[in-house]
Amino acid sequence: MIFRENGPKKPAIFFYVLLCLVLTAAGFYASAEGASKLSRAEGARLGKKVKGIFEKKCARCHTPDGSDREKYKNEADIDFILNLKKLASNPDIISPGDPRGSGLYPQVEDGSMPYSDTGENHLPKEEKSIIEKWIKAGAPDEKGDLVPAAP
Structure with missing residues (x-):
């Protein structure tokens, strides 16, 4: 869980945000690579x-x-x-x-x-x-x- 009863777990939020950024960057990279590749x-x-x-x-x-x-x-x-x-x-x-x-x-x-x-x-x-x-x-x-x- 990201949230505790008395507030968010800061390390968990940090890793969640980091994971989102990495996945977003990977998606942009993959779409840029795919755009130039043709059958x-x-x-x-x-x-x-x-x-x-x-x-x-x-x-x-x-x-x-x-x-x-x-x-x-x-x-x-x-x-x-x-x-x-x-x-x-x-x-x-x-x-x-x-x-x-x-x-x-x-x-x-x-x-x-x-x-x-x-x-x-x-x-x-x-x-x-x-x-x-x-x-x-x-x-x-x-x-x-x-x-x-x-x-």
Whole structure:
């Protein structure tokens, strides 16, 4: 019992409150972890969406035969934007689970990528959100496979 006839047991209340805090924190942690984990099928759908965005907005510069590849080429250039597995396995480009820690996402978020002389090629908010969700989910490829964690 938490209460005695002449008042509450202070140690019992302390442990009860502590237990509630621990369980609440564990619940928040579990829900945050679960939010970023997708089934393989969900990962595949997300990977396909991202690949579609990259095909539409990025491939003209970031594929070996892209139409604007030579025009915008620089020393940090990548030519494998459509190879999601290779993209996700490069820690300089993608940090699976951490969009803002990735090299790519901050450029997408601030509008510097995809690059355009006219600004007409920038991604709408919905597409930026899909890319962010993809990275948070571990950057699955079109089959829903994740890049194995580095040893």
